[in-house]
Amino acid sequence: MKILTIVKKILFFNLLEDAPELRILDLSWNMIRDYDIRPICNSLKNNQSLERLDLMMNGLGNQGAILIANMLSNNDTLIELDLSNNRIEKDGADIFASKLEMNRRLKKLWFGNNNIGTFGSLVLLKAIDHIKSQVEYLNIENVLINDDFLDLYTQINQYIRPLEVIHGGIRGKLGRSHSTVSGFTIMDDIDLRYLDTKSLHAMFQRDPFKILARMAKEGGYDFPKALKQWDIEEHGHLTYSIYVTDFPTAVKDAGITLDKTLHFILWNYLKKIAKKGSVSYLQFITPLPKLNIKKPIKKKSKSTNIKK
Incomplete structure (x- = not known):
């Protein structure tokens, strides 16, 4: 969408109020500033159909984020909101978060590439932790998180609802950070016990x-036994599958210790590969078991003898 002229803007704002079929509104890359977003927010307050609003790459700043937040606190239709790359800082994120916790509809939020720091990422997560919030996806790409964020994230996933988070790395107590996306390759000849923490996280x-299997082998842990204890059995037989929620418990039962970062990565991975809430653990079983698969019985065709 090109930059709107003044006349077109007036018509556009009126359209936003009276557009019952409007579901998606993409205003990304429009150089919209805080003074431009005010009439848009006022128009959207009366809109009862919009489900996705994309405001990426507009330079809204803190004031723009606050105006969006005020609109969001009274909105009952918006499901997805993209505010990434908008020059929003931690003060803007703080006020936005205070309004976000009042919203009962939003499910996906993009807030990445804004200069909000670990403070901003944490206040957003605290808002999502609110009892009214329904957010299940938070994208804060290129924004650092810290140990407090990881602790709260774990609690939300265990006791409230599944939540997927995309972030820019984890800043530890020593002030060092590392990214969750890395170019490390997994080398079979490296002893994991002698790896530094950053390299282990990357692998x-x-x-x-694959790394879990190696951690179990090198540490002498009977991981397959622990997994079988939590198997989803059918008619008394192992299915070699386990519920996603039980997998971390099986890891703990086996004696394998994961730090907060590894637990965070594992939980996101499990949710990604899960089918109907469970995952297969066959790759941890060596040798592979013989599965009890009943072969279909071929019916014998009746032959007819033709006498000459």
Whole structure:
């Protein structure tokens, strides 16, 4: 969408109020500033149909974020909101979060590439932790998180609802950070016990199950036994599948210790590969078991003898 002229803007704002079929509104890359967003927000307050609003790459700043937040606190239709790349800082994120916790409809929020720091990422997560919130996806790409964020994230996933988070890395207590996306390759000849924490996290990110299997083998843990204890049995037989919610418990029962970052990566991976709430653990079983698969019985065709 090109930059709107003044006349077109007036017509556009009127249209927003009286557009019962409007579901998606893409205003990204429009150089919309805080003074431009005010009439848009006023118009959207009366709109009862909009479900997705994309305001990416507009330079709204803190004031723009606050105006959007005020609109959001009274909105009952918006499901997805993209405010990434908008020059929003931690003060703007703080006020936005205070309004976000009042919204009962929003499910997906993009807030990445804004200069909100670990403070901003945490206040957003605290808003999502509110009892009214329904947010299940938070994208804060290129924004750092910290240990407090990880603790709260774990609690939300365990006790409130599943939540997927995309972030820019984890800042530890020493002030060092590392990204969740890495170019590390998984080398079979490296002893994981002698790896530094950053390298282990990077390798785990690439293939959590493969690294888990190696951690169990190198540590002498009977991980398959622990997994079988939580197997989803059918008619008394193992299915070699386990519920996603039980998988971290099986890891703990086996004696494998994961720090907060590894637990965070594993949980996101499990949700990604899960089918109907469960995952297969066959790759941890060596040798592979013989599955009890009943072969279909071929019916014998009746032959007819023709006498000459």
